[in-house]
Amino acid sequence: MSLFWRIFLLNAAVLTAATALLLLGPVTVSTPVLLTEALILTAGLAVMLIANAVLLRLGLSPLQRLTRTMATIDLLRPGPRPVPAGHGEIADLIKTFNSMLGRLEAERATSSARALSAQEAERRRIAQELHDEIGQTLTAVLLELKRVADQAPASLRTELHQVQETTRDSLDEIRRIARRLRPGVLExxxxxxxxxxxxxxxxxxxxxxxxxxxxxxxxxxxxxxxxxxxxxxxxxxxxxxxxxxxxxxxxxxxxxxxxxxxxxxxxxxxxxxxxxxxxxxxxxxxxxxxxxxxxxxxxxxxxxxxxxxxxxxxxxx
Structure with missing residues (x-):
């Protein structure tokens, strides 16, 4: 049960009990209770309950807006902060929430920056190793295949050329992956x-x-x-x-x-x-x-x- 209904029902119970004591207790406006008096008291109770509900709704509406914000907030999609409305503890609570949200966004930005920086550094390292180690190795393999193919019998030369093309395609793919990992053309x-x-x-x-x-x-x-x-x-x-x-x-x-x-x-x-x-x-x-x-x-x-x-x-x- 929400805070609004708990406060409202508590007040309603007190007011209803007071009205019942006035109608049924020894101290009444008149004995027996006249219909007119009962209607007046009932109408007065209804007016008090309605006024109480309206005042509570207005007083607690900032908390409801804060609750909706807390349920839908996404640090990756910053939006407008809730306005510190209301009085006393409610306004203080909204201000505290906004302050906490600011700290969370700052901490997330700092941690994300560190993570992305480390990611870019790792990308550069892997790209460098692909280019220097595997790329050079495949280049040496291509040169050796060419030397062997030039000296091989005609029956094997065609197959060796196919192996050369496969190796060359693999080298091109490695270079393409290295470029995507470390965009040297951007720099x-x-x-x-x-x-x-x-x-x-x-x-x-x-x-x-x-x-x-x-x-x-x-x-x-x-x-x-x-x-x-x-x-x-x-x-x-x-x-x-x-x-x-x-x-x-x-x-x-x-x-x-x-x-x-x-x-x-x-x-x-x-x-x-x-x-x-x-x-x-x-x-x-x-x-x-x-x-x-x-x-x-x-x-x-x-x-x-x-x-x-x-x-x-x-x-x-």
Whole structure:
């Protein structure tokens, strides 16, 4: 039972008992009780109960709003804080909740930043090892296969060439994985070139055609914001290729009055009420780290649309 009903029923019980004693007890307005007096007392009781209910509802409504906020709050989707309304302990409770929520968001942002930083460092380490260790080993294998194929009999030369092609394909795949783990093109050539390379790497067998509309020049966003834009685009394209069953995708990067907007639309089957997985939650965490606004929803032409609005730092242009 809610606090409202407990207080209301307690007050109602007291008032009802008082009215019953007045009607049935030895001290009454008149003996026996007149119908007019009973009606007046009953009407007075009803008025008191209604007034009591209204006052309690008004007094406890801030607690109800706070309860709804606590039940729906999501640290990955910051929303407006409840206004400290009411008097005394109720207003203090709402202020304390807002303070606690601020600390939780700050702690989550700090821990997410550390986790994502460690993740990027691990990606760079793995990419470096793939390039330096496995890549060089496969390159040596290719050279040795070529030497053996040149000296092998004609009957074996065709099979050795097939092994060479398989090894070369494996080397290309390892290099592609290394580029996705550590986007060197982002560091060397910038965000626009990195996004172009990302769309150009969409597998041809996926049947997905990607179109790019990348506005230049862009304001100075900083290395961290550019990495977030790249990772969000990368995750969106990966989800489209794996799950959307789409045939067309539009990737747009444009300036806005407050910063830069990345928009990715596809014509696939859409979200269909599916729960957000680790990839989307990772996108939200990255967006929060740079104060960006990430929205996912249905595309106007069907499919899914991802929007990331990144604000420009003060003094940047």
């Amino acid at each position: 060397e050539l910038g965000l626009v070139s990195a996004l172009k390379a990302l769309t150009n790497e969409i597998p041809t067998h996926s049947g997905l055609t990607a179109r790019q509309q990348l506005e230049t020049p862009l304001p100075d966003l900083g290395a961290e914001a550019e990495l977030v834009l790249y990772r969000v685009a990368q995750e969106s394209l990966t989800n489209t290729v794996r799950h959307a069953h789409a045939t067309h995708l539009d990737l747009t990067l444009s300036r806005t009055p407050t910063g830069v907007e990345l928009r990715i639309r596809d014509d696939g089957r859409g979200l269909q009420g599916a729960l957000e997985g680790a990839g989307i939650r990772g996108m939200r965490e990255r967006a929060l780290l740079i104060g960006a606004d990430l929205t996912l929803g249905p595309s106007p032409g069907g499919g899914t649309e991802v929007r990331l609005n990144v604000p420009v730092r003060d003094g940047s242009d």
